[in-house]
Amino acid sequence: MRVLIVEDEPQLARHLATALEGAGxxxxxxxxxxxxLTVALGGDFDLLVLDVNLPRLGGFEILKRVRAAHLTxxxxxxxxxxxxxxxxxxxxxxxxxxxxxxxxxxELLARIEALGRRFPAEPxxxxxxxDLSLDLETRExxxxxxxxxxxxxxxxxxxxxxxxxxxVFSRTELCERVWEREHEYxxxxxxxxxxxLRRKIDEESxxxxxHTVRHAGYKIEAS
Amino acid sequence: MSFSLSLRSKxxxxxxxxxxxxxxxxxxxxxxMLRHVAVRELDAxxxxxxxxxxxxxxxxxxxxxDQRAEFTERFIPLALRERWIELAGRHGELLYRSxxxxxxxxxxxxxxxxxxxIDGQPVRVGVFESEEMRLYIxxxxxxxxxxERNLGMAFLLALPVVGLSLALTGRWLAHRALQPIxxxxxxxxxxTAARLDLRLPEPAARDEIHRLVAVLNATxxxxxxxxxxxxxxxADASHQLKTPLSVLRVGLDALLHSPKCDGAEKDAVxxxxxxxxxxxxxxxxxxxxxxxxAGRLExxxxxxxLRHVFDECLDDAxxxxxxxxxTLEASLPARIEAEADPGRVTIILQNLxxxxxxxxxxxxxxxxxxxxxxPWLEVIVGNSGEPIAPERRAxxxxxxxxxxxxxxxxxxxxxxxxxxxxARAHGGELELSESADDWIxxxxxxPVVAR
Numbered sequence: 001m002r003v004l005i006v007e008d009e010p011q012l013a014r015h016l017a018t019a020l021e022g023a024g025x026x027x028x029x030x031x032x033x034x035x036x037l038t039v040a041l042g043g044d045f046d047l048l049v050l051d052v053n054l055p056r057l058g059g060f061e062i063l064k065r066v067r068a069a070h071l072t073x074x075x076x077x078x079x080x081x082x083x084x085x086x087x088x089x090x091x092x093x094x095x096x097x098x099x100x101x102x103x104x105x106x107e108l109l110a111r112i113e114a115l116g117r118r119f120p121a122e123p124x125x126x127x128x129x130x131d132l133s134l135d136l137e138t139r140e141x142x143x144x145x146x147x148x149x150x151x152x153x154x155x156x157x158x159x160x161x162x163x164x165x166x167x168v169f170s171r172t173e174l175c176e177r178v179w180e181r182e183h184e185y186x187x188x189x190x191x192x193x194x195x196x197l198r199r200k201i202d203e204e205s206x207x208x209x210x211h212t213v214r215h216a217g218y219k220i221e222a223s
Numbered sequence: 224m225s226f227s228l229s230l231r232s233k234x235x236x237x238x239x240x241x242x243x244x245x246x247x248x249x250x251x252x253x254x255x256m257l258r259h260v261a262v263r264e265l266d267a268x269x270x271x272x273x274x275x276x277x278x279x280x281x282x283x284x285x286x287x288x289d290q291r292a293e294f295t296e297r298f299i300p301l302a303l304r305e306r307w308i309e310l311a312g313r314h315g316e317l318l319y320r321s322x323x324x325x326x327x328x329x330x331x332x333x334x335x336x337x338x339x340x341i342d343g344q345p346v347r348v349g350v351f352e353s354e355e356m357r358l359y360i361x362x363x364x365x366x367x368x369x370x371e372r373n374l375g376m377a378f379l380l381a382l383p384v385v386g387l388s389l390a391l392t393g394r395w396l397a398h399r400a401l402q403p404i405x406x407x408x409x410x411x412x413x414x415t416a417a418r419l420d421l422r423l424p425e426p427a428a429r430d431e432i433h434r435l436v437a438v439l440n441a442t443x444x445x446x447x448x449x450x451x452x453x454x455x456x457x458a459d460a461s462h463q464l465k466t467p468l469s470v471l472r473v474g475l476d477a478l479l480h481s482p483k484c485d486g487a488e489k490d491a492v493x494x495x496x497x498x499x500x501x502x503x504x505x506x507x508x509x510x511x512x513x514x515x516x517a518g519r520l521e522x523x524x525x526x527x528x529l530r531h532v533f534d535e536c537l538d539d540a541x542x543x544x545x546x547x548x549x550t551l552e553a554s555l556p557a558r559i560e561a562e563a564d565p566g567r568v569t570i571i572l573q574n575l576x577x578x579x580x581x582x583x584x585x586x587x588x589x590x591x592x593x594x595x596x597x598p599w600l601e602v603i604v605g606n607s608g609e610p611i612a613p614e615r616r617a618x619x620x621x622x623x624x625x626x627x628x629x630x631x632x633x634x635x636x637x638x639x640x641x642x643x644x645x646a647r648a649h650g651g652e653l654e655l656s657e658s659a660d661d662w663i664x665x666x667x668x669x670p671v672v673a674r
Contacts (some may be wrong), residue, residue: 009466009469011474012466012473013469015470015476019428019476019477022480065305075389080462101468101471102469102499104472104476105477106476151534151538152534153539155539156535165361170496171493171497175497175500180569181504181569185425188543192542193542199650215486215487215489216489
């Protein structure tokens with residue numbers, strides 16, 4: 001995908017570009033709003049990664065003008081203000097997604113990946129990894145005919161892991177995405193909840209699904 | 224009671240009361256003066272009568288001096304026959320007494336003029352002396368008394384009428400005088416955090432109200448400026464703080480995934496990532512408080528079942544509590560319906576539950592009790608542990624205040640302050656409800672329906 005990164009902080013823009021390249025995209029950087037608009041209107045981009053707070057021309061304004069020019073480019077807004085009104089405004093102006101700063105690079109890449117699919121995946125009701133299936137409506141899981149129930153946090157954690165089987169989630173990212181707010185016992189919480197999931201899912205099985213990746217984090221994968 | 228009276232009523236009451244006092248005093252004075260004048264006139268007439276009589280006696284040869292026995296009514300001029308007259312000789316012997324006096328005698332009357340009664344009728348008696356005799360003349364006081372009564376009555380009747388009209392005039396005047404103040408009050412009421420750009424209308428007259436309005440407007444001006452600064456701060460700080468955090472976050476992520484980073488280094492980078500997350504969270508709390516202070520906290524209140532929020536928070540609390548041997552008891556209804564911002568309620572609950580674990584003793588108890596009794600949703604979070612000293616209770620909701628002065632207990636000291644602000648933003652309240660021996664309880668009240 002050809003991606004235009006519009007971000008006034010050079011270091012952040014560089015990191016984003018490197019990571020996108022690593023994921024097989026062709027990134028291009030613009031540092032201020034006016035430059036970004038010219039480049040966006042002139043070039044053939046698949047995706048804009050737009051900072052909201054930009055010198056000379058704000059992210060919302062760029063999005064509005066791009067949409068006014070009937071460009072069908074997709075857009076992800078990055079903002080320092082995780083405020084409701086910003087989110088609503090961005091989505092109203094035709095942003096496809098929205099990410100509050102600071103964010104995990106893995107999350108940004110995952111969201112770009114999701115936008116990149118030509119046909120967005122049907123919202124799944126049941127997630128499957130190996131012989132484990134998780135019903136998102138009843139919040140119950142089945143493994144080898146055995147029914148497993150989960151507490152609120154266990155379910156949220158398992159759902160996150162099962163959405164992207166095989167991807168390694170760092171503890172920090174799990175904390176961010178399951179607990180959203182910082183806990184004073186973050187690390188311990190993640191460990192305890194992973195432990196519980198293991199007991200419930202893997203204890204009576206020869207083929208464990210939840211794996212610890214040393215120095216990196218956790219993943220769920222059928223071996 | 225006087226404290227609850229409006230300024231307008233006070234002015235009217237004072238005006239009416241003081242006017243009535245002045246009126247009563249004035250009327251009484253007038254009444255006394257008129258009465259005095261009337262009596263003086265009567266005395267003058269009695270004096271004239273006496274002189275006339277004495278002159279008649281002098282001119283009348285063969286008068287009472289010579290023939291006492293013959294002294295009768297005919298010596299008295301016609302004009303004086305309606306008076307009561309008594310004549311006494313030099314030694315007090317009775318020379319003449321009007322028939323109308325009957326047995327009553329005027330002889331006891333003191334010299335000069337005095338009042339007395341004849342057959343129950345008030346009279347004025349004058350005593351006059353010549354060389355040979357003493358003359359008592361009495362005149363009817365009835366007329367003067369009637370005049371006094373009528374005048375008094377007229378005053379009494381006029382008083383309520385005058386009082387009422389004074390009250391009405393006073394009311395009107397007070398209303399007119401206070402109307403600008405009412406307008407100032409109304410206009411000031413419309414100036415809220417949302418409309419700080421409004422100003423009070425300046426009255427045309429350059430009077431006291433004009434000065435008040437000028438001072439108030441200057442105050443609003445300063446308020447608006449500092450408010451704008453606070454708003455700008457929360458927006459600027461948000462950007463300024465989060466940009467370096469983003470660079471850190473993304474940079475550490477990149478480092479973590481670079482092939483040059485080996486196992487031990489990865490652990491270190493993960494630690495750093497955790498610290499960045501911590502710093503981000505602290506920043507977010509501070510910015511949230513800044514927004515609360517600037518009156519710009521946006522709540523996304525939706526009708527929802529908060530049970531899920533409670534379950535998640537309890538799930539965490541139970542996990543942490545178990546690790547420290549704390550027993551958690553929770554009693555909550557199957558559904559907790561309310562119009563609330565679930566994200567903000569999560570923050571409140573998380574802070575309360577974290578505190579309840581943090582300030583608990585090992586092997587202690589933690590209780591969460593939820594009751595929905597419209598219009599309130601009541602949440603009580605209690606835990607065993609050292610009670611909060613009375614002198615510290617007032618400060619626990621202050622920022623960067625720590626419940627116990629125990630440095631071993633981690634925390635930013637923002638939790639309770641933030642929780643309270645968020646509860647208040649919902650139109651609710653968070654209070655320390657219990658601090659007894661080995662038990663601390665917080666009560667959170669949130670309105671079920673948004674107002």
